Amino acid sequence: MGLSEIAAALETTTTEQRSRCVPTVDDTDVSLRERFEAHADALPCAPAAAERVVEAHGSGTSVGASARDAGVAPVTAAKLLHRCGEAGVTPLAPEARRIVRDWIDGRISRADALALTGAEPSEFALATYVETHDPIDPLVEAVEGALADRTDAAVAKRDSLAETMSSVTDMQF
Missing domain, CATH: 1.10.10 (Arc Repressor Mutant, subunit A)
Structure with missing residues (x-):
């Protein structure tokens, strides 16, 4: 049996192909503020301030500076970032x-x-x-992109300063 015979047999047995992908829901049209408004009772500040804190912090601003930009106390900004899944606050x-x-x-x-x-x-x-x-799972997902920008900015800053940093192997005894 050759390849052409196998191909002919396959053509007769296969009539249609079914898509077997995982369905996804695209809710990118929902703003960050709307997502915060849905969980306003669990947040330490107003949704508008929460949005400003996350956007400022996501762009590489410190927690304190993000808080000042949003008009909230630094501890409030830290609480919010924790609820949004930001590690290290x-x-x-x-x-x-x-x-x-x-x-x-x-x-x-x-x-x-x-x-x-x-x-x-x-x-x-x-x-x-x-x-x-605990962090609020829907908010963790909602701010994932905004806070990922902060990680990228931190990595870029570290890489740009790499020449100025010493390592353990640089020390001589």
């Missing part, structure tokens, strides 16, 4: 975060937790918020 190291969780669970007193973490009361409050409030 907690002011405490992993061990100090564990101590905060111990306080939340009632294993130690607040005074002991503050002393053990060495955190300022405002830092402790922000860390408590981060530990007690």
Whole structure:
């Protein structure tokens, strides 16, 4: 049996091809503000301010500068960014975060937790918020593109400064 005979047999058995792709929903026409308005009760600030914070932070602006641009306190901007899935807005190291969780669970007193973490009361409050409030999945997806721009800007900045940075191998003893 040759290739032409196999091809002829296939043509007679296959009448139509079905598409087997995963269906997608394209909701790119929904603005960022509308997405924030849908979750306004769970946000630490108004949807308009939330939109300004995310857009400013996404363009590479610090949390503090993003907060000033939006007219909110820096801690409010940090809370919002946490709710939107931005990693690294907690002011405490992993061990100090564990101590905060111990306080939340009632294993130690607040005074002991503050002393053990060495955190300022405002830092402790922000860390408590981060530990007690999870990111909001629809908002994480909604701001993914805006906050990805920040990562790209940070990588570009790091790459442009690469020549000025030393590494461990540069040290001589």
